[in-house]
Amino acid sequence: xxxxxxxxxxxxxxxxxxxxxxxxxxxxxxxxxxxxxxxxxxxxxxxxxxxxxxxxxxxxxxxxxxxxxxxxxxxxxxxxxxxxxxxxxxxxxxxxxxxxxxxxxxxxxxxxxxxxxxxxxxxxxxxxxxxxxxxxxxxxxxxxxxxxxxxxxxxxxxxxxxxxxxxxxxxxxxxxxxxxxxxxxxxxxxxxxxxxxxxxxxxxxxxxxxxxxxxxxxxxxxxxxxxxxxxxxxxxxxxxxxxxxxxxxxxxxxxxxxxxxxxxxxxxxxxxxxxxxxxxxxxxxxxxxxxxxxxxxxxxxxxxxxxxxxxxxxxxxxxxxxxxxxxxxxxxxxxxxxxxxxxxxxxxxxxxxxxxxxxxxxxxxxxxxxxxxxxxxxxxxx
Amino acid sequence: xxxxxxxxxxxxxxxxxxxxxxxxxxxxxxxxxxxxxxxxxxxxxxxxxxxxxxxxxxxxxxxxxxxxxxxxxxxxxxxxxxxxxxxxxxxxxxxxxxxxxxxxxxxxxxxxxxxxxxxxxxxxxxxxxxxxxxxxxxxxxxxxxxxxxxxxxxxxxxxxxxxxxxxxxxxxxxxxxxxxxxxxxxxxxxxxxxxxxx
Ligand code: HEM
Ligand code: HEM
Ligand code: HEM
Numbered sequence: 371x372x373x374x375x376x377x378x379x380x381x382x383x384x385x386x387x388x389x390x391x392x393x394x395x396x397x398x399x400x401x402x403x404x405x406x407x408x409x410x411x412x413x414x415x416x417x418x419x420x421x422x423x424x425x426x427x428x429x430x431x432x433x434x435x436x437x438x439x440x441x442x443x444x445x446x447x448x449x450x451x452x453x454x455x456x457x458x459x460x461x462x463x464x465x466x467x468x469x470x471x472x473x474x475x476x477x478x479x480x481x482x483x484x485x486x487x488x489x490x491x492x493x494x495x496x497x498x499x500x501x502x503x504x505x506x507x508x509x510x511x512x513x514x515x516x517x518x519x520x521x522x523x524x525x526x527x528x529x530x531x532x533x534x535x536x537x538x539x540x541x542x543x544x545x546x547x548x549x550x551x552x553x554x555x556x557x558x559x560x561x562x563x564x565x566x567x568x569x570x571x572x573x574x575x576x577x578x579x580x581x582x583x584x585x586x587x588x589x590x591x592x593x594x595x596x597x598x599x600x601x602x603x604x605x606x607x608x609x610x611x612x613x614x615x616x617x618x619x620x621x622x623x624x625x626x627x628x629x630x631x632x633x634x635x636x637x638x639x640x641x642x643x644x645x646x647x648x649x650x651x652x653x654x655x656x657x658x659x660x661x662x663x664x665x666x667x668x669x670x671x672x673x674x675x676x677x678x679x680x681x682x683x684x685x686x687x688x689x690x691x692x693x694x695x696x697x698x699x700x701x702x703x704x705x706x707x708x709x710x711x712x713x714x715x716x717x718x719x720x721x722x723x724x725x726x727x728x729x730x731x732x733x734x735x736x737x738x739x740x741x742x743x744x745x746x747x748x749x750x751x752x
Numbered sequence: 753x754x755x756x757x758x759x760x761x762x763x764x765x766x767x768x769x770x771x772x773x774x775x776x777x778x779x780x781x782x783x784x785x786x787x788x789x790x791x792x793x794x795x796x797x798x799x800x801x802x803x804x805x806x807x808x809x810x811x812x813x814x815x816x817x818x819x820x821x822x823x824x825x826x827x828x829x830x831x832x833x834x835x836x837x838x839x840x841x842x843x844x845x846x847x848x849x850x851x852x853x854x855x856x857x858x859x860x861x862x863x864x865x866x867x868x869x870x871x872x873x874x875x876x877x878x879x880x881x882x883x884x885x886x887x888x889x890x891x892x893x894x895x896x897x898x899x900x901x902x903x904x905x906x907x908x909x910x911x912x913x914x915x916x917x918x919x920x921x922x923x924x925x926x927x928x929x930x931x932x933x934x935x936x937x938x939x940x941x942x943x944x945x946x947x948x949x950x
Binding site for chain 1: 778779782783784785786787788789790791792793794796862863864865870871873875880881882883885886889890900904907908911912915916
């Protein structure tokens with residue numbers, strides 16, 4: 371009697387029929403169903419955690435892009451940084467000298483085509499050219515066999531930050547305050563107090579010699595890399611391109627009033643006149659030279675190698691140019707050049723990938739660039 | 753009652769070789785796409801060769817499936833579940849094959865070098881086209897989430913067979929015991945859980 375009563379109780383509660391039958395005949399079932407549910411939830415939770423959906427404070431690609439948006443506004447179809455630029459092409463004539471320390475095919479004696487891009491730092495594609503704005507040169511070396519080398523270089527001696535977090539916080543600190551439209555000095559002060567390495571780097575950057583234009587600027591790779599020779603030995607390096615043409619101080623050049631693109635116009639006109647050249651200089655680091663901190667210069671007097679000469683003989687607008695559908699990801703490296711322990715390299719690779727994807731998605735909505743094909747055709751007279 | 757036959761050894765080997773690889777790829781993928789840390793570079797350089805290895809193994813697996821057909825599901829499995837099992841297996845095969853092709857294709861359309869290891873690279877399989885890249889990059893994400901969802905359903909169903917129904921379907925893929933032992937084991941289980949359907 372008691373047993374049947376107990377059974378009746380089980381059978382009259384609100385559980386569905388299959389469940390009642392199952393639990394009545396096999397009490398462990400509930401536990402096992404629960405276990406399956408728990409496993410499903412854990413796997414989903416682990417996936418969501420890995421994807422960053424549960425960690426709002428994690429610095430992700432998306433959050434880095436959001437910071438660029440805060441700092442510069444939205445500029446559909448443009449690079450999120452170094453947004454204003456022109457494409458160039460030419461070649462690299464290797465001297466063969468770097469082949470002793472790197473087995474990369476580009477360093478064998480001979481000629482390799484290059485596709486490059488000159489740009490101004492900052493995410494505003496229509497900012498007026500100004501002497502103080504950081505200038506950049508990006509290069510893509512295309513040796514036969516497909517082992518490409520891509521690099522982006524700036525005309526500053528050191529980079530202002532040494533981590534992805536530092537870059538992110540710098541973007542936010544220098545973002546315009548919605549109320550005033552200008553960066554908030556208190557925020558900048560707080561940022562610099564928290565990042566003494568940036569304060570030190572900015573002092574060095576301020577002291578740099580500013581030249582008259584792109585063509586007589588020295589561009590530095592800033593991040594350290596490692597060269598690996600044929601025997602597998604590796605050493606830390608940094609590289610720069612140094613203009614072959616004479617260097618003129620900024621004052622020599624008086625931009626015409628209202629010429630918002632004078633740096634680009636000059637460059638286009640100069641290249642049209644005759645090709646411009648830079649020597650690729652590889653600086654060899656020694657034990658103790660910091661490879662993980664791009665805010666720190668290496669000591670003077672480090673041994674240098676002239677790896678060859680970059681010649682740029684043609685410029686074109688980004689619109690339709692050969693540099694536009696390219697991501698100058700600093701980790702596109704041939705065997706023979708390897709990343710160092712600099713955390714900026716991985717950060718750049720990730721951020722550039724997302725920036726590249728966004729502008730690819732927005733390609734059809736992109737307005738014309740500041741330097742249009744017509745302006746280039748007119749010989750840089752915009 | 754007949755014991756549920758197992759998948760042929762080659763099929764089980766391929767299944768259990770690839771299952772951790774694919775699950776790892778899903779986690780590596782979402783992890784790297786949400787990272788700007790040092791891990792990004794490391795994960796991407798694992799993601800590419802591991803994905804291509806999956807492509808190669810998947811082709812081998814499809815060939816193997818023709819040589820070594822899978823066992824039928826037990827008669828006790830209702831027809832709707834049978835259909836779901838079949839559909840989800842087709843989806844899993846399709847996604848295992850398409851995911852790496854989309855990955856390879858999107859890097860081709862963006863003209864990234866498709867580095868497997870050191871100087872070992874794959875050639876591009878699509879023309880250099882930004883719009884095509886954007887489209888494939890989005891597709892890669894959508895298909896990855898779809899693969900994760902299908903895998904989750906598959907995993908849940910496998911556990912349901914293994915823990916609730918105990919009908920030998922789980923063991924047909926997941927048992928490493930000798931055939932003889934598996935058979936007696938399954939017979940024992942089937943006897944002990946033989947209860948009339950409600
Ligand atoms: C964590 C640090 C950094 C972040 C988040 C960052 C972010 C970016 C982004 C999003 C782009 C646009 C990429 C594209 O859409 O193709 C870009 C371009 C560029 N960056 Fe950085 N950057 C960082 C550090 C550096 C450093 C250290 C250098 C210097 C060597 C550098 C040099 C350049 C150059 C030259 C370009 C222009 C490339 C081109 O012309 O296509 N960046 N950066
Ligand atoms: C079974 C094969 C594969 C699976 C399951 C898989 C999975 C994933 C997942 C889940 C993501 C992140 C998507 C997002 O959150 O937006 C991803 C991104 C990516 N995958 Fe794959 N993938 C596979 C094969 C490949 C292959 C073969 C390649 C290249 C050769 C590749 C290249 C990439 C790249 C470049 C990204 C984007 C990274 C970024 O956004 O920075 N994948 N993959
Ligand atoms: C840990 C997780 C996993 C478990 C426990 C598991 C278990 C099983 C079981 C029991 C079967 C046999 C089902 C039947 O006879 O109908 C099976 C088949 C199958 N599994 Fe999994 N599996 C897992 C992960 C995966 C993953 C990640 C994939 C691929 C994306 C996958 C793909 C397949 C396919 C395609 C079949 C059908 C094989 C055929 O009919 O040729 N499994 N799995």
